[in-house]
Amino acid sequence: MTSPLFARLFKWTIFIMALTGAAQMPIFKRYYIADIPGLGWLADFYLTNKIHYIFGAVLMFMALYLLIMFILAGKKYFRLSSSGLLRVVLYGAVIGTGALRVIKNLHSVTFDPFTVMLIDWTHLGFAMLLGVAAMYAFFRGRKPYLEKGVGMRL
């Protein structure tokens, strides 16, 4: 449904989001990954958080672009595979909880600590589930998102 360039950009965005998201946990320093030359920035929580925000914006743009195109034009020609649907729902959950994280970090917003914990746990949990689903799709022979393609590109 999209151009190869769009697909590549999408994959890179997901990769950067996964990497900078994982970097929010204090693991890259512990496990010497940030000691690898060129990867020191992975231990900088502020820097990786800002990159996560920037690519989060890119991801939201792409996700909504795809969703709207699918609803308005794609539905006639394509059907979501079940593994595709699962991943789309998980993307929605990760993006939604991620947006809540951005909101809770605003100066003017104070959620109560329990809500914050819920947001953080669901964001992390959905992201990990998405990772598992993506791995599964990859190792089971790159399950496509869409079925019955008619060879047409948007």
Added chain:
Amino acid sequence: MTDKKNGISRRNFLKGLGVASGAMLLPAREVAAAAGKSDEELCTLLDLSKCIACGECVSACREVNEPKFPKPKKPYPEMYPTSRVKVEDWSDRQEVDDRLTPYNWLYIQSTEVEYQGETHEVNIPRRCLHCRNAPCANLCPWGAAGKQKNGIVRINDDVCLGGAKCRTVCPWHIPQRQTGVGLYLRLMPNLAGNGVMYKCDRCYNRIDEGKLPACIEACPENVQTIGPRSEILKKAHELAEKNNWFIYGEEENGGTNTVYLSPVPFELLNKAVEKGPGKPGLSPVEDSMADEEKLAYAVGIAPFAGIAAGVIKAGKFLASAAGGKDND
């Protein structure tokens, strides 16, 4: 505004929250309910000209908060990689009171500075400043640190895994770690986590009961006062103007709920005080979350931009499909 309404002497704390003068005598629950009516964040003012370094506040903090202190059981599980992950054990050094530790959430930083031809001895009670947009709470990946509506920033010791990210991102590196306690012991103690982080919780439980934080109540010199932030700031500015004093904490890190007033400039104090692990400085601190605040706009606009782009592209596609043309 009358002095009474400023609510800033410790006796007037509850009055400042809009409670009648007899409030101290009310049952705790009623006091708490009345205190809850103020929807402003609580802020403390520390008048450093008054502190004599008697240490009463430090002892009171330790005494009152002792039930919250870590009670680790040895031996601690091995943590990998052992070369990188160090045990931080304060359980045998609980008496240390000249720095912040998991067992000492408040200490007195004493120093002497020359200012305008005079030598000033300045004693500074140091603890968590309770930032208004606290990076420790915002950036905790695990939701263990959070800010309450009343401005208190707390680390939940039931949930904290002790990764110490809060200490790294805190401009003053306030929270302190104790290995061998907390949730990580029940998850993967060898591979992730390293205990629990501890710091001043502004005696949240006492505040909930309508009482003053222990350090404020114990101080014989009335160094600290607490009240709604706007009133505390008003008082701070009045005093600063009247005495040519200096303010720290109003703007630091985007604004904290701890405001220090000093007769000497904070740059001099910052140069003079002993700094290091558990011993924070007093340098000017930019808002740690300022860039995130700006980037949030991009995150806010992105979905709408995506929707607009999608509508345009789908419209083009449908038009060309209707026209029977291929579209690449």
